[in-house]
Amino acid sequence: MFFxxxxxxxxxxxxxxxxxxxxxxxxxxxxxxxxxxxxxxMVGTFIGMTLISMLHVPVVAMIILAAGATALIGMGVxxxxxxxxxxxxxxxxxxxxxxxxxxxxxxxxxxxxxxxRPLAIIARKTFAAGSVSFTNLQIIITLVTLFMLxxxxxxxxxxxxxxxxxxxxxxxxxxxxxxxxxNLIISATFALGSFIAGxxxxxxxxxYNSVYPTMGYLLGMKAFSAAxxxxxxxxxxSVIGGxxxxxxxxxxxxxISSNYRDAYSFLVMIIIxxxxxxxIMGAKRIDKV
Amino acid sequence: MxxxxxxxxxxQLQVIKKYLLAAVLVFLVCTPKIISSLYVLHIxxxxxxxxxxxxxxxxxxxxxxxxxxxxxxxxxxxxxITTLLMMNTGMSFWFALLISAVCTxxxxxxxxxxxxxxxxxxxxxxxxGFGEVFRLVMTNWTSVTRGPMGLPGIPSPSLFGxxxxxxxxxxxxxxxxxxxxxxxxxxxxxxxxxxxxxxxxDDDIAASSIGIYPVKFKLWAFVIGAVIAAFxxxxxxxxxxxxxxxxxxxxxxxxxCAMVxxxxxxxxxxSVFGAxxxxxxxxxxxxxxDYRMVLYGATMVLMMLFKPMGIWGIDKRIRNExxxxxxxxxxxxxx
Numbered sequence: 364m365f366f367x368x369x370x371x372x373x374x375x376x377x378x379x380x381x382x383x384x385x386x387x388x389x390x391x392x393x394x395x396x397x398x399x400x401x402x403x404x405m406v407g408t409f410i411g412m413t414l415i416s417m418l419h420v421p422v423v424a425m426i427i428l429a430a431g432a433t434a435l436i437g438m439g440v441x442x443x444x445x446x447x448x449x450x451x452x453x454x455x456x457x458x459x460x461x462x463x464x465x466x467x468x469x470x471x472x473x474x475x476x477x478x479x480r481p482l483a484i485i486a487r488k489t490f491a492a493g494s495v496s497f498t499n500l501q502i503i504i505t506l507v508t509l510f511m512l513x514x515x516x517x518x519x520x521x522x523x524x525x526x527x528x529x530x531x532x533x534x535x536x537x538x539x540x541x542x543x544x545x546n547l548i549i550s551a552t553f554a555l556g557s558f559i560a561g562x563x564x565x566x567x568x569x570x571y572n573s574v575y576p577t578m579g580y581l582l583g584m585k586a587f588s589a590a591x592x593x594x595x596x597x598x599x600x601s602v603i604g605g606x607x608x609x610x611x612x613x614x615x616x617x618x619i620s621s622n623y624r625d626a627y628s629f630l631v632m633i634i635i636x637x638x639x640x641x642x643i644m645g646a647k648r649i650d651k652v
Numbered sequence: 653m654x655x656x657x658x659x660x661x662x663x664q665l666q667v668i669k670k671y672l673l674a675a676v677l678v679f680l681v682c683t684p685k686i687i688s689s690l691y692v693l694h695i696x697x698x699x700x701x702x703x704x705x706x707x708x709x710x711x712x713x714x715x716x717x718x719x720x721x722x723x724x725x726x727x728x729x730x731x732x733i734t735t736l737l738m739m740n741t742g743m744s745f746w747f748a749l750l751i752s753a754v755c756t757x758x759x760x761x762x763x764x765x766x767x768x769x770x771x772x773x774x775x776x777x778x779x780x781g782f783g784e785v786f787r788l789v790m791t792n793w794t795s796v797t798r799g800p801m802g803l804p805g806i807p808s809p810s811l812f813g814x815x816x817x818x819x820x821x822x823x824x825x826x827x828x829x830x831x832x833x834x835x836x837x838x839x840x841x842x843x844x845x846x847x848x849x850x851x852x853x854d855d856d857i858a859a860s861s862i863g864i865y866p867v868k869f870k871l872w873a874f875v876i877g878a879v880i881a882a883f884x885x886x887x888x889x890x891x892x893x894x895x896x897x898x899x900x901x902x903x904x905x906x907x908x909c910a911m912v913x914x915x916x917x918x919x920x921x922x923s924v925f926g927a928x929x930x931x932x933x934x935x936x937x938x939x940x941x942d943y944r945m946v947l948y949g950a951t952m953v954l955m956m957l958f959k960p961m962g963i964w965g966i967d968k969r970i971r972n973e974x975x976x977x978x979x980x981x982x983x984x985x986x987x
Contacts, residue, residue: 396773396776396777443953444953444956448956448960453772453773454719454772454913454917455913455960456956457772457773457776458909458913459956459957461906461909461952462949462950462951462952463949463953465945465949466946466948466949466950467949468945468949469946469948469949470949473942473943473946580902584777584780584781584784587777588781591774591777622791622792625784626784626785626788629781629782630785632777632778632781633781636774637766637767637769640770640774
């Protein structure tokens, strides 16, 4: 029972980590919460679903195309809803982001209907080892997540654009002075965050075998809790936070009550924000939250 | 001489404003006599409910500067407590209303305390989380709330032996609730309490330096906002006669917040306009029912791009004050 819950928790947790990265990276650069992030992910997942069910694109190509489309949408959202508003008008940014989220959700409802659609990317096989059983999909989810984290690590810590991103997250004004094209970097951050989230979306759609227009809301809230738990703005923090939230949720559902499965992550988030707002890995900044 | 003339003109404007307000009031009082369509009356009642809710949320968001996205939690809490008290103990509506207002106010204070340190996006997320936890509890606590099936057949209240059940009666009740809330907010806005809150919202460090203790005002804003929402929630419950967790989803909170921002922060006429526009607009767009929520989202984005302060936002009010002041007409209000 315990190990079974741990395996399930790690699977969901890896997806929360993928989505949380997008929140965290955008926050790191712009100090705003991208409320439309999870809905961008949802639209990307629907595009992936369409690609595989109507056009019969091979699975690997589908995942990459869906994530690419998500990246484009993410960049578009930044261009339309965030960039024209001055960042210091936080209230306006927040409402515009909420508006974008409502817009995307209802657009998806209009295009794909409000019901849930199946998304199968692979024939399921179940393996059993002692009392624990796991599916091939869970293995794929874990491997893809680890691979994406590796790619992200290389991109952020070993390439020039990664250096520029980290410079922007330290201080966007100073980055500008150093000749960094900050608008480009902001776009790239949105694209990268949405790309990773797009992969996460397809994976969770396949894991639960359903895609629906409001899937972004709960998933987004949990991923945001994960980003806060790990320390928003910190990349390793989001990954740890994602896995922790997955574990907490899964163990809570197994041992306390599965009816309140969705409430655990909120409670963790509220406790963390009240006690240690900078999270596990976040740098302590004075008067930030 | 010129100032005197302008002064006269300004007084005229104020007189016109007063007549206009009186005309609107008379119209609202006579509406049920003129219009017999139950559907139109329902829209009027919805407008009253949303005006009161928007004002109570604006107190939290606009006056005290705390971006709360969990207002539906207080609204729903009021509705549920009143309904449960009425249905399980046979208590009269008015007594249940009082108890539910007190409970919700206490809850508002309790929710506010751990979040006092938080600002902006963080507070928004946490309050959204509160709303979600409330919905989950109402869905899963089936022994009391009947879970997702909801509570049908809420008894109608009676006043001085007259049972209130027809739509016209509810119309007048809603009108009274709305007017009371508007009156309360106008009084609050002109009081030292409201001004202190605005000062704290502008700059809490500067405000503390002149003796305004921010925690006190933040807490009171939450409590008062919660109590008003509970009143309105109770009214909603007896009017609709059925409540279920799906009446209190996060979309409700986002709608209220959109009304506040569309109208303008810390603005009473703004809240009224915002609430009326966003209640009537979806009804008017019924012909495009498929597209209306898409348009709604797009409107929120466009509004923020072109008018980030709202329709009746602070920029407009400052300009008005300036206009009046340069004409020498109006002295600054003293409280």
